[in-house]
Amino acid sequence: MDEPRFRLSMRWWLALIFAAITAVTAVAVAELLVWRAEQAFRERSVQSALRYVRASADAVTTTLDEHGPSPAVEEIARRRRLSVFLFDGSGSSIGSMSSNGRQLMSVPDATRAVRSALAGGRFARSYDEGRTSVVAVPLRSSKANVLLAFGPQPGYGDTMAVFKDQVRLAVVIATAIGAAIGFVVASLLAARLKRIGAIASAIERGDFAAAPLRPRLGDEIGSLAQMIERMRVRLRSSIEHLDSERVRLERLLGRLDQGVVAIDSDLRVEVANTAAARVLNVNSLA
Secondary structure, three states: OOOOOOOOOHHHHHHHHHHHHHHHHHHHHHHHHHHHHHHHHHHHHHHHHHHHHHHHHHHHHHHHHHHOOOHHHHHHHHHOOOEEEEEOOOOOEEOOOEEOOEEHHHOOOHHHHHHHHHOOOOEEEEEOOOOEEEEEEEOOOOOOOEEEEEEEOOOOHHHHHHHHHHHHHHHHHHHHHHHHHHHHHHHHHHHHHHHHHHHHHHHHHOOOOOOOOOOOOOOHHHHHHHHHHHHHHHHHHHHHHHHHHHHHHHHHHHHOOOOOEEEOOOOOEEEEOHHHHHHOOOOOOO
16 A cells, blocks of 8 residues: 655644645735725824815805805914815815915815815815825815815824734734643544544454543544454454354364365365374375
């Protein structure tokens, strides 16, 4: 029988399988957690910007009603660290095309934001991991219909970086734990199978005097051990019975007065009693 070309203990390849399964599962869960965390941070950043711009819109509405588009609006923008742009009902800009050092043309999604606000909705979106935001809200003023604001935010990039590092560390730890669990489980299985293999090797050598197998668990390996043990007991009983029959036959042949000789297909003597040797005038036919 050919020997296997590559030998690798069960405890190692099963540990690798456990580690691979754990790693794939951990990475999938980690990706989901990172995605959900980023969504939550982005939503929180957007809601924070929206609340801030709403408060600014109230101040701008009051100023517009009292003074109209005036340097006072730009002062509110400067004080609140926002770039504020006003639009009428047709979507045309009112006043300056620049606010707090930023041009209207450089505001991302400005046209889309203004259209959303003119339709009665609100537009709020964060950019660059929450470091900047664009918000457009309707105004309850006769002088302007939409306020578009662009401004900085604290951002969540650093927080997400720390979170991702912790998730990566958790994946590595989970993989190591999975490999360790796989190694322990495989070692226990290998020990049980090694005991069964030792009994099978003893049976192959014709040794039936080994200690009996007594499985503690009734699983598949335990069932295999029980079958091996029953086979060992039956083989031992059969061989003992055959030995007993052989001895009995030898005694019977030795008592016969007639000569008995048994030969195989190659004409070799397999069995001969004493009477046969005497008749053939030889000392022994064995």
